[in-house]
Amino acid sequence: MYLSRVEIDTTNRRKTRDLSHLGAYHNWVEHSFPDEIQKGQRQRHLWRIDRLNGKNYLLLLSPTRPVLKDFERYGVAGTAVTKSYDAWLDQLETGMVMRFRLTANPTHSIIDPEHPKGRVVPHVTIEQQKKWLEDRATRAGFELIRRSNVEPDTIHKLAFDVVSHDWPVLHHHTENSVRMSRVTFEGLLRVKDVTALKRTLTMGIGRERAFGMGLMTVIPEAQ
Structure with missing residues (x-):
């Protein structure tokens, strides 16, 4: 499992306009895994929106790593990170x-x-x-x-x-x-x-x- 996070770009009006409902966030998450879409084998992805220190973040848990450039689609450039979650679970x-x-x-x-x-x-x-x-x-x-x-x-x-x-x-x-x-x-x-x-x-x-x-x-x- 992998835990990923990206800061949501709330200063870009186009991006915030596109993210006007939960289905848009779901679509953002799904398109962060283009191989799954191409193969028609979508896996379960858990996600939520967190607000920390005045900034909004998209937090994502997934069986495979997202493609970071796609995960940053509505995020602030350079803020997407992902790490293995299994080592943490084992502790x-x-x-x-x-x-x-x-x-x-x-x-x-x-x-x-x-x-x-x-x-x-x-x-x-x-x-x-x-x-x-x-x-x-x-x-x-x-x-x-x-x-x-x-x-x-x-x-x-x-x-x-x-x-x-x-x-x-x-x-x-x-x-x-x-x-x-x-x-x-x-x-x-x-x-x-x-x-x-x-x-x-x-x-x-x-x-x-x-x-x-x-x-x-x-x-x-x-x-």
Whole structure:
């Protein structure tokens, strides 16, 4: 696996005009792998948009390296970098405390007479969104941990939070445009199951993974 990043060129009006919806970002990601397009053998690519120190970045996780000149298509020239992710994954150990960042699409199903299998709708409150992640933590290979100054029975003061929530547009070719719920979580976790966590980090969490949701990254928490 490879983790790549490029600074998005937000000063170029043409570029920002082209990147007006999630489908455009998806297309940017897909065209960073021209060999896959030519062969008709597209692989799963996880990506998200990060904002750090006033700059926007496209972060990409992929089984193969992107072509950097294509990955810089809407980026600032010379800012695209890529590195092997496997060596980092191999360093994970049970019990490690990590700081994580996750952009996801927290949803749930409701009963709807017009949809026999139910209808998927987004969680809209912070409490619902945090509960969505809490419910998936064990299966995903980690536990969300509390800071030392938090009372053990205070579940809503876990050491993670929703740091942003917006509704970006996705244009469909055959359907009307829709707005998707995009939520970014940050906080602390403890590794419980290395195999499960590796699967989470490489396969993603939740729905709409092709459109900038589901990518979780972790770094060691400073002691």
